[in-house]
Every structure is written in structure tokens, then in C-alpha cells.
Amino acid sequence: MNKVTAIDVRRYVVDLLMNGSLAANARLPTEREFSEATGASRRVVRQALSSIEAEGLIWRRQGKGTFAGQPLEPVSALAAEINQTAEPIEVMEARLCIEPEIAALCATRATSDEVARMWALARLHYDVEDDEVTELWDSALHRLIARCARNRPLQTAYTLLDDTRASRDWQGMRARTRSESSLRETMAQHIAIVRAIEAGDASAAREAMRDHLLTRINAMFQAAALAGTTAADSDITYDHEASHV
Amino acid sequence: MNKVTAIDVRRYVVDLLMNGSLAANARLPTEREFSEATGASRRVVRQALSSIEAEGLIWRRQGKGTFAGQPLEPVSALAAEINQTAEPIEVMEARLCIEPEIAALCATRATSDEVARMWALARLHYDVEDDEVTELWDSALHRLIARCARNRPLQTAYTLLDDTRASRDWQGMRARTRSESSLRETMAQHIAIVRAIEAGDASAAREAMRDHLLTRINAMFQAAALAGTTAADSDITYDHEASHV
DNA sequence: ACGGTGAACCAAAACATAATTGGTTCGCAA
DNA sequence: TTGCGAACCAATTATGTTTTGGTTCACCGT
Structure with missing residues (x-):
């Protein structure tokens, strides 16, 4: 037997x-x-x-x-209809506004169980052969954090943004912005975010999330500049938001 | 025939x-x-x-x-869906996360025309008697600011939150939180917000919006404490968000 | 020749039914 | 007692049928 x-x-x-x-x-x-x-x-x-x-x-x-990964919130039908015309850069800008606050709330409300789950997702080592896979685990962590903010309107707002990632020309964007080094950086930033959340430090969580998103946005700008087709002035980094305090 | x-x-x-x-x-x-x-x-x-x-x-x-009648817009439908499960205080918390950032973006992007319209709304003297009208003009100013942020996902998210005013126990809340003095304070804060936007000062606009929302939230808490029925610990002010650097 | 009628047909949405899948319970046996 | 398999339950999806607004067309009466 x-x-x-x-x-x-x-x-x-x-x-x-x-x-x-x-x-x-x-x-x-x-x-x-x-x-x-x-x-x-x-x-x-x-x-x-x-x-x-x-x-x-x-x-x-x-x-x-x-x-x-982590479950999507079931807003599906309406959200898809609403978000038909969102530009990737617009969505990232919106995330830059909302997600740091979500992380701050999360830091004050996440249970130890949830933090443990965040650690598992942040420390994951997976084969990076596929962009889809990278996106899967990245979005899982972000989604989990959004859920732990325990604010339904905010979570719905985040879901609205999150849903657009799966569709349209995000695919090509991902392929260009991902690299071995940026992947390592992303993981380090994820760890910093979770560490702040575990410590219950709202300000640190907010700033860590900001850093993370700014890095991603600048990667997107650089990729767009390399591609050359779109966004004439995309060689400037996205910093006019850095006037934060 | x-x-x-x-x-x-x-x-x-x-x-x-x-x-x-x-x-x-x-x-x-x-x-x-x-x-x-x-x-x-x-x-x-x-x-x-x-x-x-x-x-x-x-x-x-x-x-x-x-x-x-007229068909329900998808955003309104989603808002209605949220309102079935979301508490007013949750909505205000979400606004506290999103709207200051919207105001900051708005400060960098609003045209002089739009600023002029904001002034018109901010300087309106309306009657305290009518809650409906007060709410209408207040909503109009906030929506205008959201529109001037020029970010569709963010604007959609805000619309989602703002639509909740129309429904359910929001009505009773209005009646209790409005008063002659609070109305004057609201107007002063509106003016401060528009002034910061006109100056193109993102940080000031963000802080002015935060102040405004915090005032409103605390008014809601106090009203809830007076009503006495709900929220045992609502006599404490909503300040754990004030750790914002 | 013209215009209206009724029927048939199309596409979208709802409704009804069957099949799939995680969650649970129970009898049986090692 | 413990673990396995089977059956059953409930949530969800897949599928097919019906309903309903939208459209086309042959036909009839004037």
C-alpha cells in the first residue's frame, strides 16, 4: 500500500x-x-x-x-462597461493616487494571518519565463492588500483599475517593462511594503507603495520611449507627483 | 374598418x-x-x-x-450596488483617500475657465434651510474638481462615491450635520481649496481638501454621537488618518 | 403605385435546465 | 480509531429554450 x-x-x-x-x-x-x-x-x-x-x-x-493567486472582486459586468476607454498611463496615475492610501489603511487593519499571506506572495520565487505569470502573482499581492484595507468603496475603485490590466494593450507593455533587474527591484519593493504593513506603520506603507508604483510608471515611460511610436515627451520621468509634502 | x-x-x-x-x-x-x-x-x-x-x-x-423613465447609467448602477452594503462612514473614508489626490492633480491641470467656474460655485450663498440644495451645490463643486483632474478612472471612482449622497440614510445625516456655523466653515474651506487650485499649488490643494473632508467626517461622528443609537465610540474624532506626515 | 398589415425572421436578454465543482456527511473497512 | 470512497449538498457555470425589441418582406386594399 x-x-x-x-x-x-x-x-x-x-x-x-x-x-x-x-x-x-x-x-x-x-x-x-x-x-x-x-x-x-x-x-x-x-x-x-x-x-x-x-x-x-x-x-x-x-x-x-x-x-x-488572489480572487478578483465580482464587480465584473459593470466595471468592464465603465472602463472601456482607459489609457494605461491614466490607470497608473489613478493607482498612484489610490493605492498608497489603501496600503496605509491596510497597515492599520491587516490581521497577522493576512500579513503571513502577503509574505508568502512577496517572497515567491517563480520561473519568470512568462509575463502572464509575473502579472498573476504581482496582482495577487496588490489585490490582497486592497482587500485588507477593509473599505468596500475603495476596494471597488481599485477593482475598477485592476480589471483593466487584463485587457487590451497591457500585454505588450508588460513584456517591455519587465526584466531580470526590474523583477528583483519589484520584489524588494514588495517586501518593503509588506514589512511596513506588518509593522502597522501607515506612513511607511504609503511611501513604500508610492515608490513601487513610481518605479513601475517610469519603467512604462521608458518602454514607451524605446518603442518610440507613442508619447513624444515620454523621456521625462514622472515626477511632478513627487511634490508630495 | x-x-x-x-x-x-x-x-x-x-x-x-x-x-x-x-x-x-x-x-x-x-x-x-x-x-x-x-x-x-x-x-x-x-x-x-x-x-x-x-x-x-x-x-x-x-x-x-x-x-x-430613463435608463440607469452603469456608474449609477454600480453606486447603487455599493450602497446596499457600504456604511456612510466607509464612503467618507474612501473620499478622504481619493479626493485630496484629485485636488492635487486638479491644481496642476485646471484651466482658468474651470477655476472661474469653481469660484462661482464656492462663493455661492445658499440657504441653510434646504438640505437638498446645499448638497446639490456642494456636490457640483466637488464633481467639477474631480473632472478637472483629467483622469477618467479617478473621475469614475469619485462619481461612484458622490452618487451615494442621493441614497438611503445619507439624508438624515445631512440634516443633523448641517448648521449655520458649519455651513460658513464649509464655505471657507471651499474657498481655500479653490484658492490653492488657482495658485497651482498641489500640496496646498491636497491639504485643503483633507481639512475639508476631515471636518465633515468629524461632524458626522458628532451627529452620530448625538443620535446615540449607533457607534458607541463615535465621540472620538477621526484622527488616526492624521498621521499623514 | 402606394401604404399599411401581418407574418416571419434576427439578435439581445432573460429564463429554465443540466452539468460541473468545491464543500460536507456517512457507511464501511483495514 | 483512522482513512477511504461514495454519495450528497450548494454554488457556479454551461447550454438550450423562450421572450422581447428590432427588421425585413410578401401580400392586400385602396
């Missing part, structure tokens, strides 16, 4: 998350499929998945499935 | 709209039902309905039906 333990299944699933090619929707196989694939009983599979979910790497929904 | 003309059907439908106890956005009979009820051909019914629709009394949607 070759017993497959929850630890084994856990390793199997985490491997799939890190190395395997996730579907576009970040959807994982069903519990029954995992059970069949690993030879473990469904109970064991559920134990493994539950532990991974508690860590914050996946989320599950009855009738829907199991997914990598 | 007793022909029923479009005019006849029109009168029939308008009568239904006026006398009948139809709420706003109530559903009307289908075109086929109208046709059967009036004896007119469907074409005639459609002519009549089209004229009524052009007047703005009804709206139609393929597959959905014919409805009284």
Missing part, C-alpha cells in the same frame, strides 16, 4: 504553481483530477489545497474551481 | 404612464401585448412607442422590454 500523503500532494501542486504553465485564467485542475493524478484520496488533496490556500497562493470557490 | 392610429396608441400608453401606478423604471407591457390590447398593428404600436421614447418618458432594450 503506497500511501500518498498530504505533503506529497502539496509538493505536487506547488511545483505546478512554480514551474508548470498555468492556464490563462490561472485555473488549476479540479480536486477530483488532482486525486486521480496523484493517486491520493480526495480528502488528502483537500488537506493539501487547504494549506496552500491558507498560505495565500491559491483560492477556491464552490462551483467555480481552484485558482492561483 | 375602425383604424387605430399611432396617436391613439400614444394616448393609451401615456395615460398608462400618468394614471397607472408605475414606479420609475417599472416595466410596461410588451409591444405584442399593446398591439393586442389596442387593436393596432405592431408597426403602429412601435411608432407610438418610438415617439414616447424620443420624448424621454420611456426607454426600450431589445430582449429586455420597455420601461418607464
Whole structure:
């Protein structure tokens, strides 16, 4: 009797998350499929998945499935209709306004459980072969932080911005702005954000989030300048917001 | 041959709209039902309905039906959805996060025309008696500032928050928080905001907007304390946000 | 020849039904 | 007792049918 333990299944699933090619929707196989694939009983599979979910790497929904990252808020239909015409740079500017405040609120309200999940997402080492994957885990952390601000209107506003990332010409933008070094920088900034949140330091969280977003925005500007087609004056960095205090 | 003309059907439908106890956005009979009820051909019914629709009394949607009044805009629909679960204090907190940044952007982007319009709104002397009117002009100024930030996602987000004024227990809140002195204070703060925007001073505009919102929030807290029913600890002022450097 | 009628057809939205999926319980057996 | 499998439950999606406004067209009466 070759017993497959929850630890084994856990390793199997985490491997799939890190190395395997996730579907576009970040959807994982069903519990029954995992059970069949690993030879473990469904109970064991559920134990493994539950532990991974508690860590914050996946989320599950009855009738829907199991997914990598963090859940999207279900504003879907209306949000898509509203945000049809948003320019990427506009969206980033809006995020620069809202997300630092969200991080500040989050610092005063996140539970230790939630902070632990943030650490798991911030410290993730994944194969960076695919832009989609990078975006998946990045957005998961940001989404989790937004949720922990515990302010529904704000979260809805953030979701409005978050939804636009998935659509349209963001894809090409991502491919150009990502690099080995910028990835390392992003991870360092994520860690700084979570550290501030864990410390309950609202001001530090706000500033860390600002730094992070400013870095990303400037990367976008530089990518646009390299591409050359759009934005004639995009070689200037986005700093007129730095008059903050 | 007793022909029923479009005019006849029109009168029939308008009568239904006026006398009948139809709420706003109530559903009307289908075109086929109208046709059967009036004896007119469907074409005639459609002519009549089209004229009524052009007047703005009804709206139609393929597959959905014919409805009284004007269709709900998607943003308003989302706002209504939020209002079912969001507390007024949550909304004010969200505004406290977003609006100062909007004011800062506005200070760098508003044209002189727009500033002139802001002055007109800020200097308006309105009667304290009528809460509705007070709220209307206050909302108008804030919306104008949001528009001048020239960022559609941000403007949408603000509209989402501002729409909540129209609904539910916001009414009672208004009546309790408004007074002769608070009205004067509000006007002074409005003027300070517009002055900073006119000067192009982003930091000053941000701070002026913060002050204004904090004042309003504390007024709400005090009103809640007076009402006594809700929020046991509402006698403390809302200041844990004041750590803002 | 003209205009209206009724029927048929199209597309969008709602409604109803079946299938899928995570969550839960229970009997059975090692 | 513990763990497994099966069945069942509830939420969600997928699919098909019906309803409804929008459109086209052959036909009839004047």
C-alpha cells in the first residue's frame, strides 16, 4: 500500500504553481483530477489545497474551481462597461493616487494571518519565463492588500483599475517593462511594503507603495520611449507627483 | 374598418404612464401585448412607442422590454450596488483617500475657465434651510474638481462615491450635520481649496481638501454621537488618518 | 403605385435546465 | 480509531429554450 500523503500532494501542486504553465485564467485542475493524478484520496488533496490556500497562493470557490493567486472582486459586468476607454498611463496615475492610501489603511487593519499571506506572495520565487505569470502573482499581492484595507468603496475603485490590466494593450507593455533587474527591484519593493504593513506603520506603507508604483510608471515611460511610436515627451520621468509634502 | 392610429396608441400608453401606478423604471407591457390590447398593428404600436421614447418618458432594450423613465447609467448602477452594503462612514473614508489626490492633480491641470467656474460655485450663498440644495451645490463643486483632474478612472471612482449622497440614510445625516456655523466653515474651506487650485499649488490643494473632508467626517461622528443609537465610540474624532506626515 | 398589415425572421436578454465543482456527511473497512 | 470512497449538498457555470425589441418582406386594399 503506497500511501500518498498530504505533503506529497502539496509538493505536487506547488511545483505546478512554480514551474508548470498555468492556464490563462490561472485555473488549476479540479480536486477530483488532482486525486486521480496523484493517486491520493480526495480528502488528502483537500488537506493539501487547504494549506496552500491558507498560505495565500491559491483560492477556491464552490462551483467555480481552484485558482492561483488572489480572487478578483465580482464587480465584473459593470466595471468592464465603465472602463472601456482607459489609457494605461491614466490607470497608473489613478493607482498612484489610490493605492498608497489603501496600503496605509491596510497597515492599520491587516490581521497577522493576512500579513503571513502577503509574505508568502512577496517572497515567491517563480520561473519568470512568462509575463502572464509575473502579472498573476504581482496582482495577487496588490489585490490582497486592497482587500485588507477593509473599505468596500475603495476596494471597488481599485477593482475598477485592476480589471483593466487584463485587457487590451497591457500585454505588450508588460513584456517591455519587465526584466531580470526590474523583477528583483519589484520584489524588494514588495517586501518593503509588506514589512511596513506588518509593522502597522501607515506612513511607511504609503511611501513604500508610492515608490513601487513610481518605479513601475517610469519603467512604462521608458518602454514607451524605446518603442518610440507613442508619447513624444515620454523621456521625462514622472515626477511632478513627487511634490508630495 | 375602425383604424387605430399611432396617436391613439400614444394616448393609451401615456395615460398608462400618468394614471397607472408605475414606479420609475417599472416595466410596461410588451409591444405584442399593446398591439393586442389596442387593436393596432405592431408597426403602429412601435411608432407610438418610438415617439414616447424620443420624448424621454420611456426607454426600450431589445430582449429586455420597455420601461418607464430613463435608463440607469452603469456608474449609477454600480453606486447603487455599493450602497446596499457600504456604511456612510466607509464612503467618507474612501473620499478622504481619493479626493485630496484629485485636488492635487486638479491644481496642476485646471484651466482658468474651470477655476472661474469653481469660484462661482464656492462663493455661492445658499440657504441653510434646504438640505437638498446645499448638497446639490456642494456636490457640483466637488464633481467639477474631480473632472478637472483629467483622469477618467479617478473621475469614475469619485462619481461612484458622490452618487451615494442621493441614497438611503445619507439624508438624515445631512440634516443633523448641517448648521449655520458649519455651513460658513464649509464655505471657507471651499474657498481655500479653490484658492490653492488657482495658485497651482498641489500640496496646498491636497491639504485643503483633507481639512475639508476631515471636518465633515468629524461632524458626522458628532451627529452620530448625538443620535446615540449607533457607534458607541463615535465621540472620538477621526484622527488616526492624521498621521499623514 | 402606394401604404399599411401581418407574418416571419434576427439578435439581445432573460429564463429554465443540466452539468460541473468545491464543500460536507456517512457507511464501511483495514 | 483512522482513512477511504461514495454519495450528497450548494454554488457556479454551461447550454438550450423562450421572450422581447428590432427588421425585413410578401401580400392586400385602396
